[in-house]
Amino acid sequence: xxxxxxxxxxxxxxxxxxxxxxxxxxxxxxxxxxxxxxxxxxxxxxxxxxxxxxxxxxxxxxxxxxxxxxxxxxxxxxxxxxxxxxxxxxxxxxxxxxxxxxxxxxxxxxxxxxxxxxxxxxxxxxxxxxxxxxxxxxxxxxxxxxxxxxxxxxxxxxxxxxx
Amino acid sequence: xxxxxxxxxxxxxxxxxxxxxxxxxxxxxxxxxxxxxxxxxxxxxxxxxxxxxxxxxxxxxxxxxxxxxxxxxxxxxxxxxxxxxxxxxxxxxxxxxxxxxxxxxxxxxxxxxxxxxxxxxxxxxxxxxxxxxxxxxxxxxxxxxxxxxxxxxxxxxxxxxxx
DNA sequence: GATGAAACGATCATTTA
DNA sequence: TAAATGATCGTTTCATC
Numbered sequence: 001x002x003x004x005x006x007x008x009x010x011x012x013x014x015x016x017x018x019x020x021x022x023x024x025x026x027x028x029x030x031x032x033x034x035x036x037x038x039x040x041x042x043x044x045x046x047x048x049x050x051x052x053x054x055x056x057x058x059x060x061x062x063x064x065x066x067x068x069x070x071x072x073x074x075x076x077x078x079x080x081x082x083x084x085x086x087x088x089x090x091x092x093x094x095x096x097x098x099x100x101x102x103x104x105x106x107x108x109x110x111x112x113x114x115x116x117x118x119x120x121x122x123x124x125x126x127x128x129x130x131x132x133x134x135x136x137x138x139x140x141x142x143x144x145x146x147x148x149x150x151x152x153x154x155x156x157x158x159x160x161x162x163x
Numbered sequence: 164x165x166x167x168x169x170x171x172x173x174x175x176x177x178x179x180x181x182x183x184x185x186x187x188x189x190x191x192x193x194x195x196x197x198x199x200x201x202x203x204x205x206x207x208x209x210x211x212x213x214x215x216x217x218x219x220x221x222x223x224x225x226x227x228x229x230x231x232x233x234x235x236x237x238x239x240x241x242x243x244x245x246x247x248x249x250x251x252x253x254x255x256x257x258x259x260x261x262x263x264x265x266x267x268x269x270x271x272x273x274x275x276x277x278x279x280x281x282x283x284x285x286x287x288x289x290x291x292x293x294x295x296x297x298x299x300x301x302x303x304x305x306x307x308x309x310x311x312x313x314x315x316x317x318x319x320x321x322x323x324x325x326x
Numbered sequence: 327g328a329t330g331a332a333a334c335g336a337t338c339a340t341t342t343a
Numbered sequence: 344t345a346a347a348t349g350a351t352c353g354t355t356t357c358a359t360c
Contacts (some may be wrong), residue, residue, distance in 0.1 A: 144266070190355085198327075298336095
């Protein structure tokens, strides 16, 4: 791990701007945070080197891709031991309908967020992929009506209004 | 909504590449999908106009930002009616620890993914922010051990090996 | 869908505060 | 130590084929 970096107000403004719009170019980003482009670029690179910025991704619309139905699968994996859990994680992440996977401390051990074509498809996935596996002791399925992504994550104690 | 777009193998390769690395430049992207840069740019812009690509974001490491503890809060909002639900959603999305919010069909109505400083902070959030509200009938809290993001979401029926 | 040229932005060495 | 300047280099973008 890179040693912790002291983030000042400018760094936080940069993080807020980039989480809102990762495609903003360096020149415009520099203007919004009142820095020269070269200085701004150096700040962004420092945030990358420090591991605070971990990557850039495009977001896609699952519905427009032909996956209009989303669901959460709550799972119990038993026995809950590494030799079973690690391959299970690999399995889930290799499935094309998987969006996110959580390992939880709680009565259900895992949560899988999937995006599928239809209710039939979902049924097939639950029955054929999940309940068919020996280590999966329980599957509880919840449809997702809607999902929101909060704009940007900032350090504790920052008032976004003051930026 | 823009009319549906017929996606060919090249479009899908572009979507896969951009979801893996949203920061790849157009010239390199063009090379990986075997197109001229101008043609590739036009493809990407078409995907944007069609609403298939919805945005670009940087990803940050919550731990490095001072939010090393993540949790899921499962909530019941009662009565489950628009005049209560809409302001509740606004409320959750305005909180700085919120990462994602799901509206579910199931015994619990909402799921909030939060990133916090500490167990104390989490306790304060659950008790002071959530259970203090009249419309929140129940809060169940699960710690997140780990979270995975599947590389890229593609249309059904695509074999990623053939790309 | 490709080519090629013009316009623009990223980047870095250097300078300044 | 941190930021700005300015030149160079590479990329984006668009008219054209």
